Amino acid sequence: MARTLALLIAVDKSLDTSWNPPPFARAEIQALSQVLIQQGIPLSQQCVLTGELTTRAILDGRTRQWAATLQPDDTALIAVVAPLFQQTGQNRLIGFDTLPDLLDATSFPLDEIWHRFRERCRTILLLDPSATGGLPPFAESELEEFAESGNAGLILTACSEGEPSRFIDTTKQRAWLSLVREALAGRAPSAASPKGAITGESLLRYLNRELPRLLRKHFDDFDDQHPMAFGDRSIGVGTVPKPSETNGPLIDADQIQRIRFRAESTGRVKALSGFLKTHRVPDTVNAAAEQFIGRIARTDVQADLDDVYQTLRDQFSFARKDLESRAENDGTGYIRTPRFDYFVSVGIDPDDPTLVRWRREIGRMTNLEVMRGPDFQSVFGNLFDQLIFDFAQPLDLIAIVDRIEEAKPKGVKVRLAGDARSCTITITGFSGLIHLEANELRIEGRSTNGPASLLEQFLDFQRRFSGMMSPRALPPG
Incomplete structure (x- = not known):
């Protein structure tokens, strides 16, 4: 049975301090190793050489050993992140024990790696070279010769002869190799051919x-x-992995910590029942102003709770012992029911200290289907216009945006904030918006169907981005 064996080399340190090993080489190769597992190459079929394992002797011994196990129907995948230079047209790799005054004896010829594998089977080389000070850069001419001899072969290089291979300090990645990994991990559909294979050309x-x-x-x-x-x-x-074979959905239902329906409105500070003639309207937003609003809003919060409390009893036939209601002294209050909790709060408007912002929420739902029922509609009507999912772990917003833009789902547009900390998604047929931040997904849009419509929009979002969000049952609110 044909196999693929991988030889992964990262020279990230050297005995001689005059060399400048490529930054993030080890991390990139280790990350590539994990991606290759998704491509059906288990660790037992990988040889990873980094750091002190990149001496000339070890490189020589391991390449001979692994090449000897290959059969004609196999494939060898070689990835090299290392300082590379040419000597009379021959490319040589600087390893852990390479010495400047003994270059011939201590550097390792790239052709020995290539030909040992190429003579046995089809061979693919991913080459990410780095500069070596005053030594001549790698030679493209030898790579052309490699490609023309022996079994089928493919060589992909991060740069052209004499060019740098960039690394990015902020993300601690090597630019070219990080994109190769994205493609092999299935996060870049456009890297594949129309048949789904990732070829050298695509x-x-x-x-x-x-x-x-x-x-x-x-x-x-x-x-x-x-x-x-x-x-x-x-x-x-490689091939584009199926969603179940990738690193998992970008939005995982297991990571949803809490689900809430929310409504917000504003009112004047002076309209609060606790505001007296001797009081002054805040002129700035600070902790003192927040405490003041929380204190004078208690009566209004209690009145809101009383209203909702009685309506819940009437519509859901809750008994007194089924409900717990409490107004706090900080402008917040809640009602706990057997099916969900209702929260209300009044705080200073962050945009205008002369106003207060009312926030009402439903959370801790035992079953999201309660939103669709006539009893809930009778109590809250179309009050709620936001559906919020809080995540236990931060979302990878950039990855989400990239996947949407790669997939190009019909009727979907994405607007990414300049600082990449949030994005807004619009869907044809839905007048509202979907906002994504690192720890929150928020769907906004009022309709005649109330919260049930927001839930339908979420389910539509989930359907359109199949593979982005896991299909597991959603947790209660």
């Missing part, structure tokens, strides 16, 4: 499009790195 096309975008975000002079490909570009580097 991957190069994706890298040529996305690498400049990525570099533009982090560098002023971003147009100095151009990925290259040599050999048979029709060779498959």
